[in-house]
Amino acid sequence: MKKIVRVAVVDDHPLMARATGQLLENIDSLELVGIAEDGKSCLELVERERPEVVFLDYQLPDCTGTQLIQELKTRHPQIRIVVFSGVDISDMLLTFLGLGVSGVISKETDETTLRAMIVCILNHQIVLPRSLLTKLKLPVPDVTQEVELTENEVIIMSMVVKGATHEQIAERIHASKRSVDNYLKRIYDKYGVQTRIQAVERFIRSQYYVADAAGKED
Numbered sequence: 269m270k271k272i273v274r275v276a277v278v279d280d281h282p283l284m285a286r287a288t289g290q291l292l293e294n295i296d297s298l299e300l301v302g303i304a305e306d307g308k309s310c311l312e313l314v315e316r317e318r319p320e321v322v323f324l325d326y327q328l329p330d331c332t333g334t335q336l337i338q339e340l341k342t343r344h345p346q347i348r349i350v351v352f353s354g355v356d357i358s359d360m361l362l363t364f365l366g367l368g369v370s371g372v373i374s375k376e377t378d379e380t381t382l383r384a385m386i387v388c389i390l391n392h393q394i395v396l397p398r399s400l401l402t403k404l405k406l407p408v409p410d411v412t413q414e415v416e417l418t419e420n421e422v423i424i425m426s427m428v429v430k431g432a433t434h435e436q437i438a439e440r441i442h443a444s445k446r447s448v449d450n451y452l453k454r455i456y457d458k459y460g461v462q463t464r465i466q467a468v469e470r471f472i473r474s475q476y477y478v479a480d481a482a483g484k485e486d
Contacts, residue, residue: 273386276317277303278310278336279325284375288323288352295383307331307339314340314347321348321370321386326357334360337367348389352377358400371395415458417476424451425471426478428464 275298279285285303293300301317304310307330314322322340326333337349348370351357357364357372364372370389373381374397385395417425420441427437434445441448456462459470471477 271297272299273297273321273390274299274301274317274319275321275323275386276301276310276313276319277323278305278307278313278328279303279323280305280327280329281325284325284354288375291379291382292323294379295386298386305329307336310336311339311343314344318344319347321350321389323350323352325375326351326353326360327355334363334367337364337369341368350385350389350395361396361400365394369394372400373397414475415470417455417458417474421451421455422476424448425455425467425476428452429468429472429477 275292277285277288277292277300279288282305285305289300289303292298301319302313304313306328310322310324310328313319324333324336328336333351337351340347340349345368349368350371350373351364351369352373352375354375361372371385371394373385373395377385388395420443423441424437427440432440434448437448438445441451443451452464452467456467459467461467461470
């Protein structure tokens with residue numbers, strides 16, 4: 269039996285909200301649970317109906333889209349939020365990604381694209397239009413500059429490269445798993461990265477990485 273995905277629409281323009289709702293209702297696997305016209309009614313709707321996906325107009329009369337996204341993600345961390353707008357919001361893209369938005373689309377998006385988008389975001393993907401990506405100027409990290417790591421940080425990264433768990437790392441350095449998390453956060457900060465994969469890529473290019481010895485006990 270096909271899983272029904274509960275969705276909600278938040279838009280202060282009644283005609284646009286109804287048009288978006290009708291478009292979503294035409295997709296077999298979706299159930300439109302409600303339409304909200306502002307941030308306050310959105311929060312009430314989400315608390316009452318618990319949709320899995322919220323299509324959110326960024327410009328609302330009582331709050332900014334950023335404020336509403338933060339509140340929704342705080343109350344419901346697993347909720348998927350899709351920002352849809354009729355204006356250029358490319359300068360907000362990094363902010364949206366930082367807030368955990370699952371997608372950004374135009375209000376003119378057709379049913380076929382919406383259907384594909386829903387599938388992607390429910391599989392933990394982020395969906396962005398090419399037009400936004402081409403305008404996005406990401407900072408380029410300076411990977412040529414060597415970063416100094418402490419002895420424990422080198423041990424941790426060597427074990428991370430080998431796929432060690434937090435429990436294994438904690439046992440190796442005689443610390444708690446929380447301490448391992450804190451170590452990793454400091455390493456990410458030093459490298460100027462946000463993910464484990466990015467940190468690993470930086471580490472294996474560094475002076476500290478020895479392939480045969482990574483993760484090996486002293």
